[in-house]
Amino acid sequence: MKRRSIATEADASQLEEAVVRSAAKALAKLADLHSASDVLHTLWSMKFKPVGFDPLDSESPLNIIEQLNQTFTYIASARALRILIRLHPEFAPFALNLGTAGGTDIESTHGDGVACEVFAAVNTSNNQKLRNDLLKVSTTHAAHKYVFFMCPGFDEGRQRHLERLPGVQVWSVGGAV
Structure with a gap:
């Protein structure tokens, strides 16, 4: 866990920025990996190989499916925190x-x-x-x-x-x- x-809202923004860094790194890796002649290999790699990254640590490999799931939950959490900080400082x-x-x-x-x-x-x-x-x-x-x-x-x-x-x-x- x-x-x-x-x-602060700045803390929440830093969380979201870390997620964006990992997303950018994963997409760059996927672009290098993708082969139009072997699309199933690309999809297989996305599911089973660590071609993605931990959303909060762009140096820690993770499979892209897990990265996708975690990415948007973390972004939703950062946005929820901004709302909470405004409502209940x-x-x-x-x-x-x-x-x-x-x-x-x-x-x-x-x-x-x-x-x-x-x-x-x-x-x-x-x-x-x-x-x-x-x-x-x-x-x-x-x-x-x-x-x-x-x-x-x-x-x-x-x-x-x-x-x-x-x-x-x-x-x-x-x-x-």
Whole structure:
């Protein structure tokens, strides 16, 4: 698991900039790897070989499928943090829990101020992600509970029509990069 402390919007921007650096490096490597005469080899390499990079460490190889999955979750998290810092500066710094771990994806580091889940998906019903994240964050003792998501077709902002549990706000961080 990767745990980061994010206190300012600049910290959140640095997180996103690291993700962009790794994305650029992976795309350059894919351009070198790709052969029009053997497209299946290119796709095989993308899935099974470390032709991508850890989104937060452009020196650490990773398969491109994992990089894709992590990239947009990390960008959604950085954007969620910017929103949280504007809404609740009194709870900064926030702990950002990336990867698989207990607890919530973003939480206040002191007290039970804020708890958030974050996801990026093609739509909000994929794998019942929104439903599951709403349930997870609703069980916390935080005073302010959120689910943030990145999906195509949603502008940044609160999505009241998706709020299904009392006390849990649902926000889109925007649907495009």
